[in-house]
Amino acid sequence: MKEIMKVSRLSKTYGQIKALDCVDLSVREGEWLSIMGPSGSGKSTLLNIVCGLDSPSDGSVRIDGIELAGMSTGELARYRREMVGLIFQQFYMVPYLNATENVMLSQYFHSMADEKEARRALDRVGLGHRLDHLPAHLSGGEQQRVCIARALINEPTLLLADEPTGNLDDKNEGTVMELFDELHTQGMTLVVVTHDASVGEAADRIVYLEHGRVASLSI
Amino acid sequence: MLLHLVKDSLVRRRRRIALAVLSLLVGTALISSLLTVSLDIEGKIGKEMRSFGANILLIPRSETVPVEIAGMPAGEIGDRSFLREEDLGKLKTIFWKNNITGFVPYLFGRARIEGTQIVLVGTWFDHEVSTEKGPFRTGIRQTSPWWRVEGEWPSGRGQLLIGHELADRLALEPGDQINLNTGQSGREFRVAGIVSTGGGEESQVFMDLSEAQELLGLAGRVEKVQISALTKPPDDLARRARLLEDPKEGLPPKEYEKWYCSPYIEAITYQIEEAFPDGLAKPVRQVADAEGAFLGKLKLLFALIAGVAAVTSAMGVTATMSATVKERRGEIGLMKALGAENFHITGQFLLEAAFTGLIGGVAGYGLGIVLAALIGRQVFDSPVSFSLPVLPFAILTSLAIALLGSALPVRRASRLEPIQALKE
Structure with missing residues (x-):
């Protein structure tokens, strides 16, 4: 299997604080990796660097052979819109755009907004009946599914999720996990940061971080 | 999508947009009314000055x-x-x-x-x-x-x-x-x-x-x-012609034609002598020069007032835009996280500013007509002739003020770090 993500000796410091300390990690194509660990262990920092929202202090991050360290702001923006799909714990949606338009927003930055395609993507995550609803009129689980549709719309190489079920009840968590499972079955590469053991255990592999270091790996 | 984003954003923030439009409206109205009066003023001042003698x-x-x-x-x-x-x-x-x-x-x-x-x-x-x-x-x-x-x-x-x-x-x-x-x-x-x-x-x-x-x-x-x-009032061409014994001989033909066909006092005396x-x-120089000097000073005063109006208006737009950018930091952060580049953010905000400028310009021109009519009636006791080119000028001025006033907040928006904006 092709190596999609390769993190080598990655470090990140904020002043005197070492958020990541010499982390080595790799993810193969189609693999589902969970990154777990206590609060402050550096798992979100790791994900932010991998998705190009933050830059490493030292080390290397290669996604599908492309080195992220040293990329300009514009190059990182291009990387985010073309290679990764992002899912956040807080959903983050534009409040005045409806579900379809929130998905189309991602298309607009990527290339060209296509309403039909956006509607199909929402249908795929089970929201075909909520296409024209504003975020305020959607439940937490529905909002997260809109975010998953948005993350998938540009057919990314890698799906990155930061605590995707952190704000969801059990029922909605189940729905999201089913979607992840389906995506994994279809061959999508997933990296999911979570502190929820039930979410983490659904992955092919779990990496535990502690104090910015890889504490253990489980298969 | 961009137009949709701009439209939705404007509709949602209509109170804030109304403030920016109001700021532009007042500035543009003042500028366009002064310009209207200024374009018509030579005739009016001339008529006023004629009441002081030949x-x-x-x-x-x-x-x-x-x-x-x-x-x-x-x-x-x-x-x-x-x-x-x-x-x-x-x-x-x-x-x-x-x-x-x-x-x-x-x-x-x-x-x-x-x-x-x-x-x-x-x-x-x-x-x-x-x-x-x-x-x-x-x-x-x-x-x-x-x-x-x-x-x-x-x-x-x-x-x-x-x-x-x-x-x-x-x-x-x-x-x-x-x-x-x-x-x-x-x-x-x-x-x-x-x-x-x-x-x-x-x-x-x-x-x-x-x-x-x-x-x-x-x-x-x-x-x-x-x-x-x-x-x-004399301009550069009139001042150069004044130094010549015979402008017909001393000026290039095109300049002579322009001079002859402009109502400079020397051109009129030249034509009287032809008759x-x-x-x-x-020319009764004291009267002619006083008229020119007065008109020059009045136009300078108008320009200064217009300048102050433009700066004040731009400051109003800056304040409104800054508040809008602050309010939308999360949205900007999300857009950047989804891969928006600086030009996407800048384009959206500048388009919103341009739309605001357009409304402010048209409304400002309308109010400017009323103001100019008021100035004409109160100051010159006669109606002011409206010049159509003032309308595009008013719109362009309002657009320029809106865009310049938005420049700093928009720059701040485009430089926002997505990770920080999302954390807020």
Whole structure:
């Protein structure tokens, strides 16, 4: 299997604080990796660097052979819109755009907004009946599914999720996990940061971080 | 998608947008009203200035320098040069004929009233001149509206106007009969009125030109003509032409044509001299220069007010846009996280600013028309002519203010770090 993500000796410091300390990690194509660990262990920092929202202090991050360290702001923006799909714990949606338009927003930055395609993507995550609803009129689980549709719309190489079920009840968590499972079955590469053991255990592999270091790996 | 984003954003933030539009509206209204008045002001100020006196003097061309003593040309009548009264209609045939708003001929002579020597002035009080375009009324009453007459203006033969100082000296009052003798002939006149001008006219006697010509034996002659003309303040071309003896020879043909076809005072005097080959037309420099200087200062004042209005308006837009950017940090962060580049963010905010500028510009132009009409009525006592090019100017000005006012907040928005914005 092709190596999609390769993190080598990655470090990140904020002043005197070492958020990541010499982390080595790799993810193969189609693999589902969970990154777990206590609060402050550096798992979100790791994900932010991998998705190009933050830059490493030292080390290397290669996604599908492309080195992220040293990329300009514009190059990182291009990387985010073309290679990764992002899912956040807080959903983050534009409040005045409806579900379809929130998905189309991602298309607009990527290339060209296509309403039909956006509607199909929402249908795929089970929201075909909520296409024209504003975020305020959607439940937490529905909002997260809109975010998953948005993350998938540009057919990314890698799906990155930061605590995707952190704000969801059990029922909605189940729905999201089913979607992840389906995506994994279809061959999508997933990296999911979570502190929820039930979410983490659904992955092919779990990496535990502690104090910015890889504490253990489980298969 | 971009237009959709902008539209939704504007609709959702209509209160904040209304504030920005209000700021632009006030600034643009002030600027466009001042511009409207400024474009129309040359004519208006010209008309106002014409009420302070003629700005061109037409005298006979002679080899000697004309000298006046006590307000009348020096020398014996036989030595003096004259213009023909019948030629004066030619003033309304020159290229800038419509800018000639009035002209008054003068004929001077010496006479005695009860043994006192006085200066006799023949002129038009309110006279009808035949021109190509029909009758044209002109006279002292039109060109010197500041003359104050106690009694009444002469309205027929046998009536005259006596200067206030002379009337005091001779103890004359309106309605008195006097005998006026020029040496050649004498006649009884009724004092129709006593005139106060604040100038040398107060020691002179004024009568209708035709009667003065009869008394002095100078039928059909006039000695000088005061002309009121609406002129354009001098610019670089006018100042260069002023230094030339003959602009036709000294200026390149195209510049000469432009100069000739502009109502500069020198161009008008040039055209008067073309119509009066025996005449010498001279600008009354104090009046012309005062007009130019006044107009220049007024326009500078307008420009300063417009500048302050533009800056204030831009500051209003900056404040509103800054608040909008602050309010939308999360949204900007999300867009950047999804791969938006700086130009996506900048484009969206600038488009919103441009839309605001467009509304502010159109509304500002509308309010500007009302303001300009108000200024015209209150300050110049006449309506202001509206110039259509002010509309695109108002829109462009409002757009420029909106875009410049938004520049700093938009720059801040585009430089926002997505990770920080999302954490807030």
